[in-house]
Amino acid sequence: MSDLVPERSASGHSAAAPDRAAAAARIELERLWEQGTRFLGTRHAILGGAMSWVSERNLVSAISNAGGFGVIACGAMGPDLLAKEIAATRALTDKPFGVNLITMHPQLGDLIRVCIEHQVGHVVLAGGIPPGAAVRAIKDGGAKVVAFAPALVLAKRLARTGADALVIEGAEAGGHIGPVSLTVLAQEILPHIRDVPVFVAGGLGRGDAILGMLEMGAAGAQLGTRFAASAESIAHPRFKQAFIQASARDAMPSVQLDERFPVIPVRGLVNDGTRRFLVHQGETLRRFQSGELSKEAAQLEIEHFWAGALRRAVIDGDVDGGSVMAGQSVGMVSSIQPIPEIIAELVEQAVQVLAARAARYGA
Numbered sequence: 001m002s003d004l005v006p007e008r009s010a011s012g013h014s015a016a017a018p019d020r021a022a023a024a025a026r027i028e029l030e031r032l033w034e035q036g037t038r039f040l041g042t043r044h045a046i047l048g049g050a051m052s053w054v055s056e057r058n059l060v061s062a063i064s065n066a067g068g069f070g071v072i073a074c075g076a077m078g079p080d081l082l083a084k085e086i087a088a089t090r091a092l093t094d095k096p097f098g099v100n101l102i103t104m105h106p107q108l109g110d111l112i113r114v115c116i117e118h119q120v121g122h123v124v125l126a127g128g129i130p131p132g133a134a135v136r137a138i139k140d141g142g143a144k145v146v147a148f149a150p151a152l153v154l155a156k157r158l159a160r161t162g163a164d165a166l167v168i169e170g171a172e173a174g175g176h177i178g179p180v181s182l183t184v185l186a187q188e189i190l191p192h193i194r195d196v197p198v199f200v201a202g203g204l205g206r207g208d209a210i211l212g213m214l215e216m217g218a219a220g221a222q223l224g225t226r227f228a229a230s231a232e233s234i235a236h237p238r239f240k241q242a243f244i245q246a247s248a249r250d251a252m253p254s255v256q257l258d259e260r261f262p263v264i265p266v267r268g269l270v271n272d273g274t275r276r277f278l279v280h281q282g283e284t285l286r287r288f289q290s291g292e293l294s295k296e297a298a299q300l301e302i303e304h305f306w307a308g309a310l311r312r313a314v315i316d317g318d319v320d321g322g323s324v325m326a327g328q329s330v331g332m333v334s335s336i337q338p339i340p341e342i343i344a345e346l347v348e349q350a351v352q353v354l355a356a357r358a359a360r361y362g363a
Helices: 017-032 034-040 057-065 079-090 108-117 132-140 152-160 182-192 207-216 237-245 272-289 295-306 309-314 328-332 339-361
Strands: 046-048 070-073 097-102 122-126 144-148 165-169 198-201 220-223 251-253 266-269
Touching: 017 034, 017 207, 017 339, 034 220, 046 057, 046 070, 057 070, 057 079, 057 097, 057 339, 070 079, 079 097, 079 108, 097 108, 108 132, 122 132, 132 144, 152 165, 152 182, 165 182, 182 198, 182 207, 207 220, 207 339, 251 328, 272 295, 295 309
Parallel strands: 046 220, 070 097, 097 122, 122 144, 144 165, 165 198, 198 220
Antiparallel strands: 251 266
């Protein structure tokens, strides 16, 4: 009969106890993000942020195959190219994935049509307030609408006017950002939006941080920076190496020198390009004040500085002069990991916190 008695440690606890605690913690995690997993149709409520030049078929399918939810970054693609990318992604995964569309795209209607024709289940509308016609077209086509909400008043409006889920993204994120941190947005929005899933984004790099947001009411989390430096990412090796070497303090938003010439804030790694951008703004301002440039021409000079800069960094590996967009979670990127390993690590970090808490309080 002795072989039926559970082995006990020196403290008197069963050796099976940690396994039971971990299993219970996983069940609790599944409960916490059930609203998100049910909405996405995934095992884990973890979305891949849509990153231009990075979030293409390879990365998107890898995230979905690992139990998360990959999202194609349509960016400036036309309808034909988007159709090919959706088909190529579907050839690599039979799991759910979405498509991110920019609301200001001149062919937005045609891009929505492509998504519907290819039976994309979730369409993310980014870059501005989603037009009502676009929301209706997506929903009439049988897909779900995901929209970004930078404030509570807009979150309520979007949920009321057709958004099936929301993303709140803090200023800690990489790329184009708003002015408010995720910790503040979460406190402002999560307690008041319950009818639709709300996913959080911006500066998230660990599973315990995601857990904290889930316990505040989030349905799941969106990550970009960690996935951009993954093994499956097509980003240039120098781009990934820049992430590994960077700290959180290296990911800074672009600076605006003169309020008359707005600069859309973009968070990226400080490099020679960002320093030259400041010089370029100063020189353009001088030419405007001397009458050499009109206000409109000066604004275009400033906006065109970064034209093609993201592609140069991601694809060509120009991490000195290109735009190396990265969130502040870049400081948590210490190696190039496969996507399944990243997602498993995030889940395990959340599970460990839940298990330790249960052990501490005897639950």
